[in-house]
Amino acid sequence: MTKPIPFAGLTAQITELNPVRSIGRVSRVEGGVVHVSGLAGKARIGDLVVVYRQGEPLSGEVLQLDGDRLVLLPDQAPDGVALNDRAALLEARGIAPSDGWVGRVIDPFGNPLDGKPLLRGPDARGLRNPPPEPARRRAMGERLNTGMAVLNTLLPIVKGQRVGLFAGSGVGKSSLLGHLAQNMTADVVVIALIGERGRELRHFIEEVLGADGLKRAVVICATSDQSPLIRRRCAWAAMSVAEHFRDQGLSVLLLADSITRFAEAHREVAVASGEAPVLRGYPPSTAHLIMSLCERAGPGEGAQGDITGIFSVLVAGSDMEEPIADILRGVLDGHVILDRTIAERGRYPAIDVLRSVSRSLPGAATEAENNLITTTRRYLSIYDQNAMMIRAGLYSQGSDSDIDLAIQLWPDLDGYLAKAEKQSVANSFTQLELVMRRNQVPTRPNLPASRGRPNSAA
Numbered sequence: 001m002t003k004p005i006p007f008a009g010l011t012a013q014i015t016e017l018n019p020v021r022s023i024g025r026v027s028r029v030e031g032g033v034v035h036v037s038g039l040a041g042k043a044r045i046g047d048l049v050v051v052y053r054q055g056e057p058l059s060g061e062v063l064q065l066d067g068d069r070l071v072l073l074p075d076q077a078p079d080g081v082a083l084n085d086r087a088a089l090l091e092a093r094g095i096a097p098s099d100g101w102v103g104r105v106i107d108p109f110g111n112p113l114d115g116k117p118l119l120r121g122p123d124a125r126g127l128r129n130p131p132p133e134p135a136r137r138r139a140m141g142e143r144l145n146t147g148m149a150v151l152n153t154l155l156p157i158v159k160g161q162r163v164g165l166f167a168g169s170g171v172g173k174s175s176l177l178g179h180l181a182q183n184m185t186a187d188v189v190v191i192a193l194i195g196e197r198g199r200e201l202r203h204f205i206e207e208v209l210g211a212d213g214l215k216r217a218v219v220i221c222a223t224s225d226q227s228p229l230i231r232r233r234c235a236w237a238a239m240s241v242a243e244h245f246r247d248q249g250l251s252v253l254l255l256a257d258s259i260t261r262f263a264e265a266h267r268e269v270a271v272a273s274g275e276a277p278v279l280r281g282y283p284p285s286t287a288h289l290i291m292s293l294c295e296r297a298g299p300g301e302g303a304q305g306d307i308t309g310i311f312s313v314l315v316a317g318s319d320m321e322e323p324i325a326d327i328l329r330g331v332l333d334g335h336v337i338l339d340r341t342i343a344e345r346g347r348y349p350a351i352d353v354l355r356s357v358s359r360s361l362p363g364a365a366t367e368a369e370n371n372l373i374t375t376t377r378r379y380l381s382i383y384d385q386n387a388m389m390i391r392a393g394l395y396s397q398g399s400d401s402d403i404d405l406a407i408q409l410w411p412d413l414d415g416y417l418a419k420a421e422k423q424s425v426a427n428s429f430t431q432l433e434l435v436m437r438r439n440q441v442p443t444r445p446n447l448p449a450s451r452g453r454p455n456s457a458a
């Protein structure tokens with residue numbers, strides 16, 4: 001990280017103070033939005049405006065500009081707002097992250113939520129920045145140690161990879177993200193908690209992430225009771241903070257929980273500004289919204305570092321055709337699916353290996369490792385296809401040697417898939433190899449051990 005310039009943050013904060021405020025008046029209140037006259041010439045889309053209703057401030061974001069009027073979506077219901085109430089324009093389009101934010105919990109505007117003072121950084125950056133130039137962007141990088149056996153071997157995550165984490169509620173998405181925040185290789189972790197309930201948020205920060213996880217993380221959150229504008233802003237703010245660290249050449253891990261809540265917040269905003277929810281319940285701009293966010297994660301260009309992104313998606317049942325899941329899958333380099341039946345029998349992480357895919361394979365692994373992965377998947381699949389018959393006692397041993405082996409291997413593999421593996425990726429493969437050897441599984445074919453070893457962080 002760059003050495004902090006003494007007082008730079010403070011100086012920036014003072015310079016930004018604007019003694020002159022543009023003031024307008026409320027001219028109309030209708031359907032949850034507030035029309036303000038007298039500010040339209042100075043405001044931009046995305047600016048903040050504060051309406052003083054009986055002296056109490058009510059803030060909101062500029063949604064539309066029309067002649068000399070602007071349309072404001074307030075952060076709370078506009079109860080008590082009267083015609084001619086004063087409205088002040090605040091330019092708060094960006095966010096100014098600072099290296100000192102590591103270890104802190106903040107709101108999407110860069111204000112502290114942990115009760116301690118927080119300085120902003122010297123430079124404000126936009127919330128909706130373009131991704132690095134596609135032609136100049138590096139390819140995905142080296143394999144990262146995730147601290148979890150299954151993600152180290154069968155579903156690897158490499159530097160700059162973007163992965164979706166799909167599951168129903170209560171199947172273990174947040175717990176898995178917490179584990180990655182603590183254990184995965186990264187210089188800085190940026191966590192966006194979008195639209196969680198207040199209680200869940202506290203539980204996540206105190207119990208799941210813990211003091212150790214927080215030490216190297218910036219947590220940006222907006223709870224479910226906050227306005228859709230703030231919830232939507234949370235994802236953008238987190239990405240901007242991640243870009244701040246990436247631009248210093250660091251390897252950033254961005255965890256967003258969840259993209260579904262981000263899309264739902266956008267739907268509320270878009271419907272308030274007149275868009276029709278015609279894309280299976282979502283406004284058409286949702287696809288671009290999600291893609292432009294996720295595209296900002298990924299490998300950097302030149303001296304930049306990388307943003308490895310993990311985005312959680314809430315799917316009802318295991319409906320991967322659900323619109324948000326469907327849109328997201330198109331931009332990702334892999335998806336990890338958590339399964340409720342696996343969670344119910346107590347195996348965590350409840351990853352359904354057969355339905356999950358990492359697009360960094362086969363390049364991320366050596367030939368020998370790829371063989372091991374293929375063999376493992378093959379026997380998991382054989383077991384899966386015959387599971388019903390096996391459990392019902394309809395399969396008689398000896399009918400098929402592959403099924404026999406799959407049955408024998410199953411408890412060992414199931415145990416392996418639950419392993420937290422903190423040492424290294426290489427060690428995770430050794431463990432998997434041991435499982436295979438113990439059960440005398442031929443890891444075909446007999447290739448020279450490791451030709452062209454990939455550049456592995458582990």
Ligand SMILES: Nc1ncnc2c1ncn2[C@@H]1O[C@H](COP(=O)(O)OP(=O)(O)O)[C@@H](O)[C@H]1O
Binds near residue numbers: 169174176348349
């Ligand atoms: N690794 C784990 N070990 C034991 N229980 C877990 C684990 N991960 C999740 N759980 C159980 O599942 C519940 C829901 O997990 P959570 O991560 O909050 O799910 P989600 O974010 O998908 O709603 C937890 O309260 C806990 O009981």
Ligand SMILES: [Mg+2]
Binds near residue numbers: 170173174175257
């Ligand atoms: Mg959760």
